[in-house]
Amino acid sequence: MTASAARPDTRPSPRKRAGNGAAPRDIAGDVGLDALVGHAGYAVRRFQIWIFQDFIRTLGDVDIRPTQYSVLTVIGANPGLSQMAVAKRLGIERARLVHLLDSLEQRKLVKRIKSKADRRSHALHLTAPGETALAKFKRLAAEHERNVEAKIGKENRAHLLRILAGFT
Amino acid sequence: MTASAARPDTRPSPRKRAGNGAAPRDIAGDVGLDALVGHAGYAVRRFQIWIFQDFIRTLGDVDIRPTQYSVLTVIGANPGLSQMAVAKRLGIERARLVHLLDSLEQRKLVKRIKSKADRRSHALHLTAPGETALAKFKRLAAEHERNVEAKIGKENRAHLLRILAGFT
DNA sequence: AAAGATTGTTGTTGACGACAACAATTGTCA
DNA sequence: TGACAATTGTTGTCGTCAACAACAATCTTT
Numbered sequence: 001m002t003a004s005a006a007r008p009d010t011r012p013s014p015r016k017r018a019g020n021g022a023a024p025r026d027i028a029g030d031v032g033l034d035a036l037v038g039h040a041g042y043a044v045r046r047f048q049i050w051i052f053q054d055f056i057r058t059l060g061d062v063d064i065r066p067t068q069y070s071v072l073t074v075i076g077a078n079p080g081l082s083q084m085a086v087a088k089r090l091g092i093e094r095a096r097l098v099h100l101l102d103s104l105e106q107r108k109l110v111k112r113i114k115s116k117a118d119r120r121s122h123a124l125h126l127t128a129p130g131e132t133a134l135a136k137f138k139r140l141a142a143e144h145e146r147n148v149e150a151k152i153g154k155e156n157r158a159h160l161l162r163i164l165a166g167f168t
Numbered sequence: 169m170t171a172s173a174a175r176p177d178t179r180p181s182p183r184k185r186a187g188n189g190a191a192p193r194d195i196a197g198d199v200g201l202d203a204l205v206g207h208a209g210y211a212v213r214r215f216q217i218w219i220f221q222d223f224i225r226t227l228g229d230v231d232i233r234p235t236q237y238s239v240l241t242v243i244g245a246n247p248g249l250s251q252m253a254v255a256k257r258l259g260i261e262r263a264r265l266v267h268l269l270d271s272l273e274q275r276k277l278v279k280r281i282k283s284k285a286d287r288r289s290h291a292l293h294l295t296a297p298g299e300t301a302l303a304k305f306k307r308l309a310a311e312h313e314r315n316v317e318a319k320i321g322k323e324n325r326a327h328l329l330r331i332l333a334g335f336t
Numbered sequence: 337a338a339a340g341a342t343t344g345t346t347g348t349t350g351a352c353g354a355c356a357a358c359a360a361t362t363g364t365c366a
Numbered sequence: 367t368g369a370c371a372a373t374t375g376t377t378g379t380c381g382t383c384a385a386c387a388a389c390a391a392t393c394t395t396t
Contacts, residue, residue: 167214
């Protein structure tokens with residue numbers, strides 16, 4: 001959880017002292033991050049870890065991970081897409097998508113249909129149970145989204161989405 | 169470093185076309201995300217991928233990855249910390265930190281000193297070249313941070329850091 | 337038809353998180 | 367004091383994931 005709530009910038013000077021190996025400090029209690037605070041990447045990484053764990057936990061009963069959810073969502077919204085198109089849209093490699101689809105196809109959620117137009121490619125579709133399952137996943141995903149709101153605040157979440165809109 | 173040639177990242181605009189369930193799909197160029205837009209986790213994941221790649225690229229000449237940089241920064245700011253304390257502070261496992269420190273110690277950037285107080289633990293310090301190297305890393309990290317500003321805007325970055333301050 | 341590009345697939349590599357087990361050491365408590 | 371539990375660093379395994387490389391089948395271009 002990493003409490004560390006109120007911590008103004010007033011840190012007692014990073015006291016550098018070499019030589020002896022004895023420097024007992026509060027274990028995990030008050031370790032200064034100093035330069036690390038203020039790095040966007042670090043904050044985003046920690047936040048992403050939290051948000052993914054909450055997603056996995058909230059969708060734990062249906063055993064759907066964030067990447068699987070994104071694949072299902074894109075296919076559901078755009079039936080007939082090729083694997084290449086899905087991979088390009090989601091920013092994942094087509095080699096990676098192969099395994100993702102293998103798993104989803106084994107679970108009878110999606111199906112690969114050999115395209116008549118281009119016999120190299122597969123047209124991706126949701127199965128009938130896949131459609132109803134996705135509807136349930138979306139309800140759980142909305143619940144996860146409410147968890148995010150509860151964590152950082154409703155308006156902060158909205159603002160964050162606006163800031164990062166260019167990356168979706 | 170590969171740097172992802174040609175950067176297919178050139179997305180004209182978020183272009184939300186939500187609402188209707190009908191999905192007019194263009195083959196590869198314009199795939200609707202629909203429900204995926206509006207998920208904080210997706211936006212954060214894409215942003216984090218971008219930010220890490222930029223960090224790795226900007227610090228490419230010195231061959232320092234984000235996790236390594238965070239370890240060096242914490243040790244530099246708190247000399248004498250134990251491995252357990254560093255791991256707990258950064259949210260990484262102590263088993264993982266072992267390999268990270270092995271690498272950094274091989275490069276003569278940090279050193280493990282057997283603690284006199286607790287002979288189980290190691291007191292972590294930067295070496296002399298480690299100190300000067302970290303100074304250079306920090307300059308490059310600041311350059312990376314300016315790239316983030318250029319990408320999302322100065323005030324947006326500041327606001328984002330404020331929103332996510334609780335996760336650092 | 338020949339050459340080149342694309343699509344799906346398989347495989348490898350390396351970073352990373354989650355666990356489990358272990359020796360050495362320290363802390364605790366009867 | 368001595369037995370027992372907890373901690374620290376280490377090693378190892380397993381699974382996820384991104385980045386590449388190579389390949390056969392199939393377009394596309396010339």
